[in-house]
Amino acid sequence: LAKTTQPISMDSYEGQEVNITCSHNNIATNDYITWYQQFPSQGPRFIIQGYKTKVTNEVASLFIPADRKSSTLSLPRVSLSDTAVYYCLVGDIRKAAGNKLTFGGGTRVLVKP
Amino acid sequence: NAGVTQTPKFRVLKTGQSMTLLCAQDMNHEYMYWYRQDPGMGLRLIHYSVGEGTTAKGEVPDGYNVSRLKKQNFLLGLESAAPSQTSVYFCASTGINQPQHFGDGTRLSIL
Numbered sequence: 001l002a003k004t005t006q007p008i009s010m011d012s013y014e015g016q017e018v019n020i021t022c023s024h025n026n027i028a029t030n031d032y033i034t035w036y037q038q039f040p041s042q043g044p045r046f047i048i049q050g051y052k053t054k055v056t057n058e059v060a061s062l063f064i065p066a067d068r069k070s071s072t073l074s075l076p077r078v079s080l081s082d083t084a085v086y087y088c089l090v091g092d093i094r095k096a097a098g099n100k101l102t103f104g105g106g107t108r109v110l111v112k113p
Numbered sequence: 114n115a116g117v118t119q120t121p122k123f124r125v126l127k128t129g130q131s132m133t134l135l136c137a138q139d140m141n142h143e144y145m146y147w148y149r150q151d152p153g154m155g156l157r158l159i160h161y162s163v164g165e166g167t168t169a170k171g172e173v174p175d176g177y178n179v180s181r182l183k184k185q186n187f188l189l190g191l192e193s194a195a196p197s198q199t200s201v202y203f204c205a206s207t208g209i210n211q212p213q214h215f216g217d218g219t220r221l222s223i224l
Contacts, residue, residue, distance in 0.1 A: 034212055043117075043203050043215030044156070087155060101213065102172075103148075103155030 004088045009108040018075040020107050022088030025069050030092040033064060033071045038085045038106070047086075048073065075109075083111045115139050119204050119216035126194045126223045134189040134219050136204030142214075144207050145187035146171070147179060149200040150218075156203060162187055194223045 005023040012018045024033070032051050036044035048055055050062040050071070061074040075082060085106040120135040136145065143164050148156035148171075158171030162181040176198060178190045187206075191198060199222050205213040 036212075041218070043205070043217050044213075045215070046212035049212055101158070103157070105153075105155050 003102070004090055004104050006086075006088050006104060006107045008105065009110070011110050011112060012078055013112050014079055015077050018078050018082070018109060018111075020073045020075075020086055020088075020109070021070055022073070023070045024088070024090045027068050027090050028092065031090045032092065033062065033068075034089045034091070034101070035060070035062065035073045036087045036089065036103075038087065044087060044103075078109075078111045080111050080113065082109065084109060117204055117206055117214050117216035119202075119219050121219060122217070123220045124222070126191075126221065128194060128196060128223060130194050130223075131190070131192050132194065132221075133191075134202055134204075134221075136187045136189070136206075136216060138185055138187075138204075138206040138214070140206060140208075140214065141184070142206035142208045142211075143184075145181065146205045146207075146213065147177070147187065147189045148203045148205065149173065149198075150203060151200050159189065159202075196223050199223045 034049040035047045037047050038044040048060045048062045050064055052064050055062045063072045085108050087103050087106040089101045091101050117138045146161040147159040150156045157173050159173055159177050160171050160179040162168045165184040168179045180188045202219045203215050205215045207213040
């Protein structure tokens with residue numbers, strides 16, 4: 001499984017854009033990149049998933065360069081409620097054996113007023 | 114929509130006791146997983162199942178057993194609880210080409 005490296009923590013202010021970069025140098029051809037958000041006392045929640053280039057949904061954007069060795073999660077105009085831990089995961093979601101995901105330590109994002 | 118439901122939400126055990134954690138999903142997912150999360154750390158996979166009647170070991174399987182007798186349920190058992198198993202346990206489920214859906218966890222303390 002590809003190992004990921006992401007910053008331990010980041011601080012931001014309400015209304016700003018937050019960008020979290022994840023490194024995954026050993027990503028395999030069939031691996032997808034998935035980001036999860038976790039609030040205290042809750043299970044992780046899916047945010048966004050992508051394979052290459054750019055993916056956007058109603059809450060975030062995911063930028064993946066051509067070499068796919070890194071990815072950047074972008075959270076536009078964050079609010080206090082976006083304070084959470086964000087996990088970057090890499091794996092082949094199509095495998096019949098199931099997408100066993102390896103969670104690293106995540107990035108703790110603190111949004112200040 | 115219930116999604117993934119874990120039972121119980123909290124439990125305190127004494128060393129050596131046994132217990133079973135229940136995970137139920139109503140999304141007809143084939144795959145189910147049990148993770149543990151220790152303070153300040155990410156989730157570590159204990160066991161997983163790719164279908165009814167099948168189970169497999171994950172990253173940290175020792176001290177745990179699992180069963181998947183019904184597609185919608187995945188049980189995690191501790192035969193003889195140890196203090197090192199104090200943790201928050203998360204269950205997840207998914208289908209092919211889908212992200213995992215997680216429950217809200219079971220907080221387990223072993224004295």
